[in-house]
Amino acid sequence: MLLESTIYNLTSDCSAYISQGEEAxxxxxxxxxxxxxxxxxxxxxxxxxxxxxxxxxxxxxxxxxxxxxxxxxxxxxxxxxxxxxxxxxxxxxxxxxxxxxxxxxxxxxxxxxxxxxxxxxxxxxxxxxxxxxxxxxxxxxxxxxxxxxxxxxxxxxxxxxxxxxxxxxxxxxxxxxxxxxxxxxxxxxxxxxxxxxxxxxxxxxxxxxxxxxxxxxxxxxxxxxxxxxxxxxxxxxxxxxxxxxxxxxxxxxxxxxSHPFSLTGYTNRGNPILGLVDPLGINIEPTLDGLPYTSLLYGNGPGYTSPRQDLTGVNTETTDFIQQSAVPLEFDTHSGxxxxxxxxxxxxxxxxxxxxxxxxxxxxxxxxxxxxxxxxxxxxxxxxxxxxxxxxxx
Ligand SMILES: [Zn+2]
Missing domain, CATH: 3.40.720.10 (Alkaline Phosphatase, subunit A)
Incomplete structure (x- = not known):
């Protein structure tokens, strides 16, 4: 049996829901x-x-x-x-x-x-x-x-x-x-x-x-x-x-x-997953802003700062470390x-x-x-x- 093609617009509307009854x-x-x-x-x-x-x-x-x-x-x-x-x-x-x-x-x-x-x-x-x-x-x-x-x-x-x-x-x-x-x-x-x-x-x-x-x-x-x-x-x-x-x-x-969560960069073999991509800054091309970045990044969420935070010397492996994001949001979104x-x-x-x-x-x-x-x-x-x-x- 195929699902009925009717589109029910029930969002947050109890009366609409009740009117559809068990059909919905x-x-x-x-x-x-x-x-x-x-x-x-x-x-x-x-x-x-x-x-x-x-x-x-x-x-x-x-x-x-x-x-x-x-x-x-x-x-x-x-x-x-x-x-x-x-x-x-x-x-x-x-x-x-x-x-x-x-x-x-x-x-x-x-x-x-x-x-x-x-x-x-x-x-x-x-x-x-x-x-x-x-x-x-x-x-x-x-x-x-x-x-x-x-x-x-x-x-x-x-x-x-x-x-x-x-x-x-x-x-x-x-x-x-x-x-x-x-x-x-x-x-x-x-x-x-x-x-x-x-x-x-x-x-x-x-x-x-x-x-x-x-x-x-x-x-x-x-x-x-x-x-x-x-x-x-x-x-x-x-x-x-x-x-x-x-x-x-x-x-x-x-x-x-999913979430807008990425594993990025040409990190060295054996580098910690929560670490900076190139902690010593010697193996890869430098970033355009001259700042290091973590392997794990978010497309949006609370990790956004402007300017981007300098993570040199920062312990990025703590429980509550917030990875950097590209767009400021209170919470990150789901993704597609x-x-x-x-x-x-x-x-x-x-x-x-x-x-x-x-x-x-x-x-x-x-x-x-x-x-x-x-x-x-x-x-x-x-x-x-x-x-x-x-x-x-x-
Ligand atoms: Zn969620």
Whole structure:
């Protein structure tokens, strides 16, 4: 079935959204997997209500409507994203990430810091309590956790429904992560726990794992942080690969967009990736302004200065060093290059060359026998599993 050609103009307009009704909603592969009896999970280092994770379970005219406090009175008929997660998607078995503030009432202090004014909900609801009541009412084995020690204590063979909200907003950058019991788990640790819970379903599972902060560090022009987040994303992929069987599990690794981020210059072999292109200024033609430059640069963002800063003697390898950019912006933008897509497992051969982005969802549906391909499989539906890794969106 082709998508309808109607273009819905729903941006930030609740009445337009309501008037279109369910016609305007497209089921995600997470919902389609659950419909076919599979388990499902969403794991991110960003807020669970942030763009990429929200796209797996919510429908909203505005991506920023993460709590009811984010929706103005004129659009009050629309449900916020956190509410949609708890009210309509409590059958997603694993939900791990940040963004606790959208789930808790503004009248209550943050459980971690006891600080007032952190939580956002204006409707008085405690969506975590509500989630626990729902799971209790269904006699499910469930756990809610908000710090690493409690997360570590979760036995994936005993818990069927796991909600983890480890931070009021996004989780910490890996280079700043509190790894103590009071801190936060890593992306790989969350992936490990998620797969061990979900793979117990004989019908298979769908899991979306997002290295959500690669993007955020790029927006700040902080290359070191972004590269470390990318390494952590790789650790999560390695963890997933060690836990699944490629004979029955499709693993897809991709991104939703790029950034104006470049590796430039004819640097010397062995030069640090975060260093100056030619620190001694002897091997390459000098720059026209006579100043050195780093191998990693941004097209736009907060790294712009005028005149360009002289980096001679500056340590460009610190965690918060801001790479130089060509155009001044508070935050760098996304950019338009094609992004890579890598896949292993059943039907992974269907990823090759250049694809339109909606094709990705069709391949996953086809491989996992879900959605419009639920009846296309000769094998009994449910023998295939899928793990989907995504990259972030801000
Ligand atoms: Zn972004």
């Amino acid at each position: 909603e497209i089921d995600s592969i997470i919902r389609q997997a659950i419909e076919q009896g599979k388990s499902a999970g969403v794991v991110t280092t960003a807020r669970l209500t942030h763009a990429t994770p929200a796209a797996t379970y919510a429908h909203s005219p505005d991506r920023n409507w993460e709590s009811d406090a984010d929706i103005g009175p004129a659009n009050g008929a629309c449900k916020d994203i956190a509410q949609q997660l708890i009210d309509n998607n409590h059958d997603i078995q694993v939900l791990l990430g940040g963004g606790r503030r959208a789930f808790l009432p503004v009248s209550e202090p943050d459980p971690e810091t006891n600080a007032p004014g952190v939580n956002k909900r204006m409707d008085g609801r405690n969506l975590v309590d509500d989630w626990e009541s729902i799971q209790q009412g269904k006699n499910n084995n469930y756990r809610y956790v908000w710090k690493k020690q409690d997360f570590d204590d979760v036995d994936p063979d005993e818990v069927d429904f796991l909600l983890g909200l480890f931070s009021p907003s996004h989780m910490q950058y890996e280079l700043e992560r509190d790894t103590s019991g009071d801190g936060e788990p890593s992306l790989a640790e969350m992936t490990d726990k998620a797969i061990k819970i979900l793979r117990r379903n004989k019908n298979g599972f769908a899991l979306m794992v997002e290295g959500g902060r690669i993007d955020h560090a790029h927006h700040e022009n902080k290359a070191k942080k972004s590269l470390e987040e990318t390494v952590q994303f790789e650790e999560a992929i390695k963890m997933a690969m060690s836990l699944i069987d490629q004979k029955d599990t499709l693993v897809v690794v991709t991104a939703d967009h 290059e094609d992004v890579g897509i890598y896949a292993l497992g059943p039907m992974s051969h269907l990823f090759h060359g250049v694809h339109e982005q909606h094709y990705v969802a069709h391949v996953i549906q086809y491989a996992a026998c879900i959605g419009e391909y639920a009846k296309n499989c000769r094998k009994k539906s449910g023998t295939l599993r899928s793990v989907i890794h995504g990259n972030p969106e801000v």
